[in-house]
Amino acid sequence: MWKKNQWIDVTMRLTNDLEPWPGDTPFSYQVRLTKDQTGSANIGELTTGVHVGTHLDAPFHYDNAGETIDEIDPSLLIGKALVVDVRGHKKIGRQELERFDLDGVSRILLHSFDRPNSKCFPENYPVLREDIGPFLKEKGVHLIGTDCPSVDPVDSKAMTAHHALYENGVYILENLVLNHVEAGFYQLIALPLAIQGGDGSPVRAVLKSIPVSITKDGH
Template sequence: MSEWIDISQRLHNGIAEWPGDTPFSYEVRFLKADTGSVNIGKMTTSMHMGTHIDAPFHYDDEGMKVHELPIDVYIGKARVIDVSGLESVGRSDLEGIDFGGVERILLKTSSRPNPDVFPEVFTFLRPDIGPLLKERGVRLIGVDTPSVDPEQSKTLDAHHSLHDNGVLILENIVLQTIEAGDYELIALPLPIEGGDGSPVRAVVRKWRS
């Protein structure tokens, strides 16, 4: 049986946050030596730290919040597509590629090699990708970058295009060692009521046909 491969960024003090966002921090707030029974940790973080999903509420006041998302979207067959070297990815880059009927596409851009350094430039998605993914029946897009839009974007055109076409977003996955092909994916968000996003533990294993 194929082994599960962790494709999550490890959360630790010092991991790079989105510029201006809340950094990740963890500390053992109460020590077993003091409580007499247990260690208790305290965590402070943005919902968009490390490997995470965006709920539509993140960029749309009327969008679904994390607790309202259909969890089946985050479990199932996924296809990893290698688009390394592209400045951006849109319809023309993907329309000639067979998706194999999968509902989850993971794009390997290789443009964020170090999670402890926020990249000055990373591969982003062009808005015309949304209609193509809808045509192919895709419900989830995953990227190995901090966002599907450029860091400086305020209009978030790719986010809105994906939302308008029924595609949910998974960001900051780690695909350096993952070859193109079909996998089983699990990337479940936490049930955060009212949340605009959630960190996830994303894992894959080779698809068994």
């Protein structure tokens, strides 16, 4: 029998007052036709940028030759993940992550700051160091998630952290909501929409705590 509340939602809710990345298309949803009008169903429509809220970057976002969102293997976004608490650092890289046991970890989620209001774009947020890419490759990590809107500063043009991760086979999940999640191992599901040719997509990201006894199996 299905049991309620087994999964923890770590997705930023998409609302019409959600502040987007500066200059990006804001999210907007409306009921275009009501059930009274159609006689059968409410019909909604939305407009949005693909990097709104909790989202997955496709390599095509920062590399013209990179995979588009519909080409990414969904299995990369399903499986064991480790949530680590790295709050208090303005930049996060090898030095900040070396203290964690990452043996058998292929997905890591960073709780890097306490965001008081997820609807407002933060003036400052922690970013990733360029040396994080090689370090995660050494450890066998292929997915990194962050509770920040980007792994690079908002004014970055070089996008050094994005490229360092991409060059080392690490995919990027951004804008998670981890304020209510304790550090530890979880099952993660964070599937994007199959947007043909897309450079990214919103995801519905959820976590489920898993027993300590199976946290070293690498799955």
